[in-house]
Amino acid sequence: MTVVFDRPKALLDVPTHYCPGCTHGVIHRLVAEVIDELGILDKTIGVAPVGCSVLAYDYFACDMYEAAHGRAPAVATGIKRAVPDSVVFTYQGDGDLAAIGTAEIIHAAARGEKITTIFVNNAIYGMTGGQMAPTTLPGQVTETSPYGRDVKTAGYPIRVAEMISTLDGAVYVERVSVDSVPNIIKAKKAIKKAFEIQLQGLGFSLVEVLSICPTNWGLSPNESVKWLRDNMIPYYPLGVKKDATTGEVK
Amino acid sequence: MTVVFDRPKALLDVPTHYCPGCTHGVIHRLVAEVIDELGILDKTIGVAPVGCSVLAYDYFACDMYEAAHGRAPAVATGIKRAVPDSVVFTYQGDGDLAAIGTAEIIHAAARGEKITTIFVNNAIYGMTGGQMAPTTLPGQVTETSPYGRDVKTAGYPIRVAEMISTLDGAVYVERVSVDSVPNIIKAKKAIKKAFEIQLQGLGFSLVEVLSICPTNWGLSPNESVKWLRDNMIPYYPLGVKKDATTGEVK
Amino acid sequence: MAQKVLMKGNEAIGEAAIHAGCQCFFGYPITPQTEVAAYMSRRMPKVGRVFLQAESEVAAINMVYGAAGAGVRVMTSSSSPGISLKAEGISYIAGAELPCVILNIVRGGPGLGGIQPAQSDYFQATKGGGHGDYKLVVLAPSSVQEMVDFVQDAFDIADKYRTPVMIMGDGMLGQMMEPVEFKERPKKELPEKTWAANGLRGREKHNVINSLFLKPEELEAHNNKLQEKYREIEKNEVRYELYNCDEEMDLVIVSYGTLARICKNAIKMLKKEGINVGLIRPITLWPYPVEAFDKVVDKTKHGFISVEMSCGQMVEDVQLAVNGRKPVHFYGRSGGMVPTPAEIANKIKGIVGGAK
């Protein structure tokens, strides 16, 4: 018998602390698979955020950092500048990247920093127990938008991929989702492309991954993927937002 | 004889500390004229940045704040939420708004905060003596890009107006210039429109004003306006970037 | 008497702020104080006030600066790393002499550290985490009821002196439920906020909220004014509790917050063994209750012991207060470890020489 599917080596063989069904696990695995396939484990350095994926440093087999909340792109910049031949990625949630870390991600992108960002958009702050994120949908109930996000006072969700695409230093920006197997396959392709962009020294790449948070959404994992599909994808359209290697900007 | 032109009342009758020819003075006057014309001096509150215009609080006749570097939009948010019937504007340079204050301006815009931002883009840090700003043009020599801004290491300039336009909370975004009398007249119109948007309670408005810094550019004032025209305008195209009242997004 | 209700510290403080007339709350989630924001997000809109989740702690403290400058009562809340991020903003608020209330529900540090209770931000709170010569009034409640009471006090002190006030608790205090009573308290006579920049509205001269003084002479004069204010606060606002300090003592514990309660249990344990130990519980961490030490210094045989959930921070203030008159000892746990009465008692026995 031949092995069709097994765990990637870039992922350490340890249980994760994620909630049942949390697709952080899927996204971790995709990143690890890409590292394996590109054969770059030896020179890859990952930066974990503050958020549910804070312990990612225990899961990836490459060298890892735990960055201050929102500052992963700055940390990654420091690493990449110090060790230019390394492959550096940040793994960040939407509170981390799109709220407190807004300046850091925008400037890493504007600088064309040769790093890759995996941006996990689950429309909520997971780690701290389900508060409103910049990506929380209008009307969505969270711990700090108990009557549903009211755009009149709490404003509108930020479409990060689109915003980053306006920056000249951003070379490759795509939004994907892990709600279904076909989308997971696409997500992996995007992640791989993003790493390749870095390997080619072209500039900054970012993959926004729509992800579920069953715990804080108050839904089962299977209900959650459905909610993502029905609510998030319409607001956050999937696809390549910018590919400077082809000149494509959507 | 009738008076064709005289100083606006919203500008206090004091000399400014600006360098000879610095168009900060022109932009101040335009804001003051708009305040006068709209008759809102009594309820307007301005927020000065850290930058050459830090002393703006001594120049405007309305109530004023001096905000921490980059945080004017957050300060303005605090004011507007505390005093909802006031008219609040921030006046910010490109170091202030587009570097350290990136997160604050983006989130004020995303929230649709009912404030108006006057963003003075002079492609350099004036106050501290001419360092590179996020808006410094490729190849431009500054104190901290002594060999000319090298996009490979220092990245690409940020087009703030375009970036802000991607946010749903931003209602009106225009880029203008004060390099010539016709452009000054257009600039004033834009500023007026931006304040009107706020008065109508529609959301966030921003006017990016291309401005000169003869001192740190090392040019005479008249050479500076020419440099602006020849170099900045091509990189930072003038015009309305977004007008949600007409549905226009460029 | 109002009815007692069981409430979490983090929620009680929110309700207390509303009672105190807090008009705006700006926060950013962080464990173990997230419930404050969650509570405010439910309640503030109901009472027609402002709750806003900022994009960061930096933004939150600057929103506080904005609202405070406009003359309304405003509060923010965070925990250790978030407070570090607010350092610049707090320095600005102190410099511009704006009243506001800042809550720090301390967790273990440094860095990301942990989320369990700690007191390791004592230095940051009392010596000035931000730059420049400024002081925060720091109140350290030791029960949920005190949290509630101190919020009102904090707003009053802030307004009276135009100064930021910090309430410093720990994860225990924030997370625990205890019975609380929201007492109706007489309104204090407070100066009118004629300095507030909330629009001219007919006023002649514009008001300016500012901390910039480019001329050294002016900045020094401003600093001297601040220092005078701080001397005034030191004169009027010192608060502390003396517990079991009436008789001759073997040792005096100095401890604040929830930990002071644990120390009281240790004192009871020791009493049974014939060891008499007193307690100074600083309630204002700044201004520090130096006078409390003067009262007991002659009555303690073996001096003082600072008991902390940190690696030795308040002990410096104890030493400063004692100034060599008696020995000063230290016992601390850190990183979220909460000392038990038994271990404190043991440590003390080591100093005073066991049961007598």
Added chain:
Amino acid sequence: MAQKVLMKGNEAIGEAAIHAGCQCFFGYPITPQTEVAAYMSRRMPKVGRVFLQAESEVAAINMVYGAAGAGVRVMTSSSSPGISLKAEGISYIAGAELPCVILNIVRGGPGLGGIQPAQSDYFQATKGGGHGDYKLVVLAPSSVQEMVDFVQDAFDIADKYRTPVMIMGDGMLGQMMEPVEFKERPKKELPEKTWAANGLRGREKHNVINSLFLKPEELEAHNNKLQEKYREIEKNEVRYELYNCDEEMDLVIVSYGTLARICKNAIKMLKKEGINVGLIRPITLWPYPVEAFDKVVDKTKHGFISVEMSCGQMVEDVQLAVNGRKPVHFYGRSGGMVPTPAEIANKIKGIVGGAK
């Protein structure tokens, strides 16, 4: 002997960092230290190293975290408000035990304050501006030459103990030119950075740069380890200068940085009037040179006076060191006002009772 050149403090420090093998510099402009970044932007690319102007101080300190974690020598530089913004990052760096050098060219505060020389960030630097139990080694040069020498020392100390080191100067020191010499110094034996996270490159186990310890037991153990390190530093790295302290003295001045030089002039003035005053100049502000006080405490008649360009910060460390053995006085200016020798001498005459 290398040749002496005239250099601005801010530029000399940049050159010294390059001499010390600084591989990366991350900064953000702020007066009065902008020349450091300007100098580095000119020089670093020429020597094949990294200069990067960050988008903010927050980003800069986190870039430092990144580069330091990768095992290279890295420096950042700022002034008071910028240092406040770095508080969280510094706490992370201390927590993750990363070596780096942080320069603070202090200006008057609080808030935006002013840009003239001050020492009002003493508390922030020595007591921990950020959250949690950590310490910075703080070096206070008093001449451009010392700035140069201390940069090398700072990198060595940082690497030896895996700890952030701060060099604290003031606007005077940064802006003034003095002759300096870049001495070639023998390379120190320093531990290899086996902990650096710079890619596996064949290594078996991945390295992790981190300050999170969710279990209190582990965080406490980590804190205890940090504290042990700090005790070690206190044992090995204390530095100070004693000036005119050999004989019996009327009073001992305690002062650091450029101000200590001014105090020396005051001492000379007083000598002419028959008043003998000594000087303790702490060079390490942390660890504080307590032993210097033990050496002179019996020789001073009227005790000590802490002379500061702040409203009374170091004076607390002086009191802690003296611990009641002799009186401790204070004289300070603030906001950019620099005391003159004459005014210091006058103040001292007031204490010791005029000429004798």
Added chain:
Amino acid sequence: MGKVTFREERCKGCGLCIEVCPVKIIEFDEKLNTKGYHPATVKGDNMQKCIACASCARICPDVVIKVEK
């Protein structure tokens, strides 16, 4: 014909694999694993229906599943 192997002790019983399996052969076990979850499993002859598409493995957040054919 394919074969899926579950690392039972790693399964958190989220049920995502059950939903995506095109031939619907995965179900929850009655017994609890050491973590306290009902782990996913393929019972009895059902394994024969496995087409080795690896859908289950791809959506499993906890890398519980190995697929062979």
Added chain:
Amino acid sequence: MGKVTFREERCKGCGLCIEVCPVKIIEFDEKLNTKGYHPATVKGDNMQKCIACASCARICPDVVIKVEK
């Protein structure tokens, strides 16, 4: 016919008004003002050429110029 009045002591001699004046009647004064600048001025009969377009006033960063007609 227009009339421009310069608040001489406020002028910083930047020359922007000189450049934009369509009838080119503005020039620098030889004398220095108290700030140490050569202020802009309209000399002698030149004022008669003023068309009161207020271009100078609009570009002047220091609100030096009042325009009447």
Added chain:
Amino acid sequence: MANQEIIFAGFGGQGILSMGKFLAYAGLEENLNVSWFPSYGPEMRGGTSNCSVILSDEPIGSPLVVDATTVVVMNRPSLDKFESHVVKGGLLIIDSDLVNREPERTDIEIIKIPAQRIAEEVGSKKIANMVLLGALVEKTKIVKMESLLKALKEHGKEQFYELNKKALERGAEFGR
């Protein structure tokens, strides 16, 4: 002297925190000093959950119970973690439906209750916590059952009141 320092522990979702709360309310009703303190942080999520409850005549020190007079456990990991925390002569209450090992301590009193089954009999597994709480109150007499019922009435969901009451009563039988 009335004094009970109790640890409730189990999985998230078993009502661990709320049984503590009801007991605290009952204590408040009886004018005791009370405190309730939950474990908090990431480990809560999906994983284990516990809280400390103190009812006492005297002022309460630390709300965190280390030496418990009573421990109530609703799963095996909680037994492993907290068995040693019961003071000598103290009380350990176990949901024997969920805990598949015997306790090791011999110096304490142990009550084993098939709480899941009983709860199911009463109407829903969800109220197994009330069964255990009933036993605790009956056994320790730290509050009167009426006070607990009053707490349930005032602070619980009305529709569950009768069910809860029944569960408490069934549990109480084990405490006699």
Added chain:
Amino acid sequence: MANQEIIFAGFGGQGILSMGKFLAYAGLEENLNVSWFPSYGPEMRGGTSNCSVILSDEPIGSPLVVDATTVVVMNRPSLDKFESHVVKGGLLIIDSDLVNREPERTDIEIIKIPAQRIAEEVGSKKIANMVLLGALVEKTKIVKMESLLKALKEHGKEQFYELNKKALERGAEFGR
């Protein structure tokens, strides 16, 4: 004992900072302790400029000169600001082409030099600062003229060397 504490002051662009620097270099050449300290901050811009220079046998304390042995002023505001800073018996050097008032002090030595005119004669108004510096050095003898010339040679732009030298010499005449 050689000791000079000097303030140079004028408008930005007059070469105030560089005349201080050259003097400091000359002092270094003669193995004196030297320091040079500029005013800094926003007021520099377009406005006034000044620097403190100290040359001394002894270690230098504050680089900021308050009580100056010599003050050199190149505009009226600088005279207004610094006249009072000259110590009794000290020296005040004035560019009389730019300063349109008489100094008030009578307890100090005053040298007035039409430096603009002289500089123009030599070749360019830009080197008026050198004229003043020449007078200062000649008068105070704080350094030898050769040392100053050496400093100019090593640290100044070569093409201006001869001009500067001439300006120094013309200035020196006023210092005799």
